[in-house]
Every structure is written in structure tokens, then in C-alpha cells.
Amino acid sequence: MAFDAVRGQPAAVDVLTRALASGRVAHAYAFVGPPGVGRKLTAKAFAKALLCPLTLPLPGGERGSGTGHEAGSCPTCRRVEAGIHPDYMLIAPTPPEGKTSGTLLIRIEAIRQLEQRAALCPAEGAWKVFIVDDAGRMTAEAPQAFLKTLEEPPARTVIILILAHTRELPATVLSRCQVVRFMPLHEEEAVALLEARGMDEGTARLLARASQGRPGLALAQDPAAWLERRELALSILADVGADGATAVFKWGETLGRDRAQMEQLIETWWLWYRDLLCAKAGGDPRVLIHGDRAAELTRDAAARSWDSIVGGLAACREAWQALQRNVTPRLTLEVMLSRLALRTA
Ligand SMILES: [Zn+2]
Missing domain, CATH: 1.20.272 (Zinc Finger, Delta Prime; domain 3)
Structure with missing residues (x-):
């Protein structure tokens, strides 16, 4: 299944699974919740489900057969994971141009690049998927530029904004997104996840508690x-x-x-x-x-x-x-x- 790797987010997984099943996929989503609870993992899983020829839902409800596909194991999904699929783009905050340190921000150049690629037809699949990680870190002029793309979304484009709080983005941007909420994990879920990544039980429990249900922070x-x-x-x-x-x-x-x-x-x-x-x-x-x-x-x-x-x-x-x-x-x-x-x- 598309979201097998996602732990402790039943509400979010339910919303996205239904979108995939019905083919009624929103143009833009805001994945809102604390860091370290699986927002990006879920966004990537959603991207794979949309782009993979073995599972893809088509507008109108048709879909690929899904046979022979294990989430993440086919060549298409692997290219999404590696960030080299032509219909997929992950934007994350970067330091100022030409520097390796400095404030990390989503810069207007990245948003322009997103706009340009969104305007193209899908190269391979039925959709184009853009993930903007830490979308709250847009520079002052970036949301305005972004708004144009959200107001007139190019066909078959899905944009996923990842952020911690809805207040991080202007209401004009957020009102054009379907908000999907992510929660801290329950302790036992976080412990199981950390143990599955090779931690012993004592360390897993300590870090699950110290990270307050955000195992991604513990793993980092x-x-x-x-x-x-x-x-x-x-x-x-x-x-x-x-x-x-x-x-x-x-x-x-x-x-x-x-x-x-x-x-x-x-x-x-x-x-x-x-x-x-x-x-x-x-x-x-x-x-x-x-x-x-x-x-x-x-x-x-x-x-x-x-x-x-x-x-x-x-x-x-x-x-x-x-x-x-x-x-x-x-x-x-x-x-x-x-x-x-x-x-x-
Ligand atoms: Zn696949």
C-alpha cells in the first residue's frame, strides 16, 4: 500500500488514500504538523502513488492495475525517492546564493522554477508533483509569486506545502490548499519506529519521550x-x-x-x-x-x-x-x- 511506511497518522493517510481511490486529487495540499512526525515521508509516498504507472489514479477515476507494484520498489518510485523523476520536484530552504551558511529560506528563484515546471505537461506520468518542505520559510516576496500558480493551477499539478503551523503562510495562500493535519505519535508507536531503525528498547523509549512523539527528530x-x-x-x-x-x-x-x-x-x-x-x-x-x-x-x-x-x-x-x-x-x-x-x- 502507498502509505505503509507512514506511522501514527491515520487521519492524514485516510484523506490521501480516498483522494487516490477516487482520483479527486486537490491541486494543492498543506501538510500541517510538527517536524519529525512523517509529513515529508507522507508527501513522498503520495507523490509516488500519483506518479507510479503501476498505481496511478487518472482523473475520472480510472487507474493503473497496481499489479507487480510494491510501494517504493519499482524504478519509477526509486527515481522519485532519488529526486530525479522529471515530473517531481522537492523544494527545500537554501542558504543565500553562493554561500554554504546563512539563513535557510525558500527563495523566489525556487518558486519561479516551480512555476515554470508546473506550466509544462507531465513528461511521463499523469501528474506533476511539487513538494515545498518548510514552506513557512518563504522569503517575503515568495508567497505572492506562488499565489499566481495556486490561483490558476496548471492541469494535473499537485503542490504539497509542508509547514508546522497554518500561521506561517498568508491566508490567501492557505485558503487555496486542502489542509491535512499531522500529529505527534503516541509513545508506543514512536518507540516501535525507533526500534525498527535499530535502537535498543531503552534508548528508543528515552528518545521517543524526549522528542515528544516526533521520532524524526530522534532519528536525525x-x-x-x-x-x-x-x-x-x-x-x-x-x-x-x-x-x-x-x-x-x-x-x-x-x-x-x-x-x-x-x-x-x-x-x-x-x-x-x-x-x-x-x-x-x-x-x-x-x-x-x-x-x-x-x-x-x-x-x-x-x-x-x-x-x-x-x-x-x-x-x-x-x-x-x-x-x-x-x-x-x-x-x-x-x-x-x-x-x-x-x-x-
Ligand atoms: Zn512504483
Whole structure:
């Protein structure tokens, strides 16, 4: 079946399966949901189902026989997967032209390229499929250019926009798309998926919980690196508890330049304080994200006041917001750790 590889998204799969079965395929879809839950995987599976001569639905409800086709195993599907099928295009955010670093954005040139290719007839199959990953990262002028294609969609063209929140795109664009919602996976589904990718049960459960039902995020990182980062995050907390301001400025100096790492650390602290709150409330250890550190959490929670834990969560949240508003990672970290140091003093 077309969506066999998609886990934990029954509503989305149902909508798309019915579109394929009836041949009533929308010109544009918005796949909306958090990263790491299978939006792109589903979009590619949908593209294969539309482009593969063995399964393709034709306008009017006719369809290919489907015999001999295992999703993803035939030459057409493999070319879609590799991004070399002439009727398929995947657009993702890129750095500024001529640079390898810099802000990743969907640039107007890419949208123009999409428009040009959409205007052509399908080269091989019955459809042309365009996926725009991270569509919320369009530059200011890109949605406007895009709107023309959406308002007068070329025949047999399917455009799939992938985004986290509907607010990332202007309503004028979104109103021309069929919105398909994607949800975080249930813990057991995420654990099974991670185990199927070769993780042992303990690591799979830890990362399924830490990624909060977004196994794609867990797969995108090396489990060992994740565990190392947690050790670093906890050792910083211990340092700040012991040495106060000296430790705050030492870590600001050491870590203050890397925004991505800072986001990950803040998320780690956030989840740790969340667990402290659970432990303080006497919650079932099975609801802890860092379940492998339950004893330490229980001790730490007992030694802290409610105010200290709730204040820690607030400090994490505000640090996260500061980073999103482009405050420097160093200042963000120093303010946050100072607040935590005051709380533990
Ligand atoms: Zn195929």
C-alpha cells in the first residue's frame, strides 16, 4: 500500500488514500504538523502513488492495475525517492546564493522554477508533483509569486506545502490548499519506529519521550550525542548550583556562540524541570521523560521548593523566547543561568 511506511497518522493517510481511490486529487495540499512526525515521508509516498504507472489514479477515476507494484520498489518510485523523476520536484530552504551558511529560506528563484515546471505537461506520468518542505520559510516576496500558480493551477499539478503551523503562510495562500493535519505519535508507536531503525528498547523509549512523539527528530541525531548533551546540560546546572555567578559567566563564554546548541540545551533543561515537577508531585515514574534518571530526579525534586522548579521552567521558557527574538545565545544563557542560580541559592 502507498502509505505503509507512514506511522501514527491515520487521519492524514485516510484523506490521501480516498483522494487516490477516487482520483479527486486537490491541486494543492498543506501538510500541517510538527517536524519529525512523517509529513515529508507522507508527501513522498503520495507523490509516488500519483506518479507510479503501476498505481496511478487518472482523473475520472480510472487507474493503473497496481499489479507487480510494491510501494517504493519499482524504478519509477526509486527515481522519485532519488529526486530525479522529471515530473517531481522537492523544494527545500537554501542558504543565500553562493554561500554554504546563512539563513535557510525558500527563495523566489525556487518558486519561479516551480512555476515554470508546473506550466509544462507531465513528461511521463499523469501528474506533476511539487513538494515545498518548510514552506513557512518563504522569503517575503515568495508567497505572492506562488499565489499566481495556486490561483490558476496548471492541469494535473499537485503542490504539497509542508509547514508546522497554518500561521506561517498568508491566508490567501492557505485558503487555496486542502489542509491535512499531522500529529505527534503516541509513545508506543514512536518507540516501535525507533526500534525498527535499530535502537535498543531503552534508548528508543528515552528518545521517543524526549522528542515528544516526533521520532524524526530522534532519528536525525546520534543517540550518543543526545546523551552527551544531557550530561553537559546537567553538569552546567550542578556547576551553577555550586559556583553561582562564576559558573554562569564561564559557561556563557564557553557556549555563547552556538545558537543551535543553545536551543537544544534549553530544551533539555526544560524537559528536566518538567520531570522535576512530576517527581515533586509524586507522579508515576513512568511519565518521566528521563525515566532512566528517576532516582536522581526524585532526590533533586525533594531538595527543591515548588517555587524553584516552577521558576526554572519559566526561566527556560523565557530563554527560548529570547532566542526566537534573536537575543544572542550568550546573553540568553547568562540571564537564564543567573535566574536558576538565584532560585537554587
Ligand atoms: Zn512504483
